[in-house]
Amino acid sequence: MRLIFTSLVSHGHLYPLLPLAVAARDAGHEVLFATGDEMLPVVEKAGLAVETAGFGQREAFATILGPDARPSAADAPPESFYPVIGEVFGNVLPRRFVADLTPLFERHRPDLVVYESGNAGGAIAARLAGIPAIGHGFGRFSPGEIIDVINGRLADYAAEVGFAGVDLQSFGDPVVDICPESVQSPDFLAGANRIPLRPVGWSEPGDLPAGVAGRDKSRPLIYLTLGTAFGDEDVLKRAIGGLARIDADVVVAAGPTVDPAGLGDVPGNVRVEAWVPQADLLPHVDLVVHHGGSGTTLGAFGAGLPQLVLPQGADQFTNAEAVVTAGVGAQLIGGDATADAIHERARELLTGDAVRGAARKLAEEVAAMPSPAEVARRLPEFAG
Structure with a gap:
């Protein structure tokens, strides 16, 4: 089976998908991981094939604020920055991922797309291509005002491409959930087609700091x-x-x-x-x-x-x-x-x-x- 995994371009969004991607490869599936250039070396170290899709959050914010802007919540009330965050995660990033993933899906014709839940562009691109897809959480699903702002902008984009009224929490797809049920959001649990998956930490190979492995365990x-x-x-x-x-x-x-x-x-x-x-x-x-x-x-x-x-x-x-x-x-x-x-x-x-x-x-x-x-x-x- 041919699988394409895709995530936003950051460690916190990409790392959680790597254990399942590697396990799928080890099970004999053909696995390709699509994300931005900045994260491709991380995926390659995991032994997975890669293709470029999307761009990083810094570049996404720069398309709105300019290349030299350095917004900070300390400069103003955090909620004053919500419209920009909504535009970036609800419009700029999804559009870019759809633009990059659409030709990639045409070339590789995967049997299944596994998109990181923050990467709405992955979900929309799979729907547009008629390819089955599942979401993959990167942690606890956290409702709140900022999510409402992002989803408001995302709903506009989804309607523009023909998916008005789609469930923006999961796009109607099953969701791989790495958060223990006892601490997961009740709102998410109430409506999700949940696929539980143990959260397995992923780190790039490296040595522990000196003294950690053989330390005196009586000292915290x-x-x-x-x-x-x-x-x-x-x-x-x-x-x-x-x-x-x-x-x-x-x-x-x-x-x-x-x-x-x-x-x-x-x-x-x-x-x-x-x-x-x-x-x-x-x-x-x-x-x-x-x-x-x-x-x-x-x-x-x-x-x-x-x-x-x-x-x-x-x-x-x-x-x-x-x-x-x-x-x-x-x-x-x-x-x-x-x-x-x-x-x-x-x-x-x-x-x-x-x-x-x-x-x-x-x-x-x-x-x-x-x-x-x-x-x-x-x-x-x-x-x-």
């Missing part, structure tokens, strides 16, 4: 990251200041948006890296302090780890709320995320039996979800 290890898209030097400095005062070791992944050198000298129990193989690191960790990105949130769910969430944007706020509601962590938002507050909450989470028990229970739920290999065996039934 804290992992601090703000992800690949919303890194903030000031927030990281405050978090480092608070966490370093705990009798623990701290590994910091600065990510591509923060220069590690900008964090200055750090205490001796803190190690700063530009990047770490997160999926390999989490089994060694006792607490994750992070931004609330889907990959890190679900990775911590699977590893059974308490979480302190410092949300910065996008769906991170609803992910943080889900963490708190599930009893597996705490959140600190905006000005509340002081060094002192981070210190106190992290200490509480490292010693809280109830939180650790809830985290272990959630990890058991994740472990019971179908594996990528199991879901890959089901893919032919969705090809029609």
Whole structure:
């Protein structure tokens, strides 16, 4: 069977699809992955064939704001930027992906398209080509005002190409859902044709930071990251200041948006890296302090780890709320995320039996979800 996977051009949207894509290839299917040039090397390292489709979010925003614009929620109320976000994700990116995927589908004629749920262009292009398709979530489906704005613009584009009134949450397709049911959005669960899939962390190959693998396990290890898209030097400095005062070791992944050198000298129990193989690191960790990105949130769910969430944007706020509601962590938002507050909450989470028990229970739920290999065996039934 010929399969084409497609995702938006970012780590957080692409990584979640790779386990199923690789499992499908290992099951003997012909797999092609279509995304923007920036992410193609990541896919090639997974051993998958690639084709270019779409472009990155920076380029998409530049088509509206100009090449030198650097919009920031700090410059104005966040809701004032919603129309631009709606235009980018509800119109600019879908149009570009449809334009690029349409000839690609004509050349390869896949039996099934697997599109990442944030990539509406993949869903629409498959519909236009008459090819069966399924969605693939990248985390928890998070309703909210910004999603309503995006869907409003997307509805206009869908109507323009002949799909007025289509269900914009799933386009009527089955959806591979990597979020444990107990923490998934009730609104999504009520209407989705859900294909559960265990969230399997994906990291590019690399070595763990020195000292992690053979460390003294009686001393806690804290992992601090703000992800690949919303890194903030000031927030990281405050978090480092608070966490370093705990009798623990701290590994910091600065990510591509923060220069590690900008964090200055750090205490001796803190190690700063530009990047770490997160999926390999989490089994060694006792607490994750992070931004609330889907990959890190679900990775911590699977590893059974308490979480302190410092949300910065996008769906991170609803992910943080889900963490708190599930009893597996705490959140600190905006000005509340002081060094002192981070210190106190992290200490509480490292010693809280109830939180650790809830985290272990959630990890058991994740472990019971179908594996990528199991879901890959089901893919032919969705090809029609």
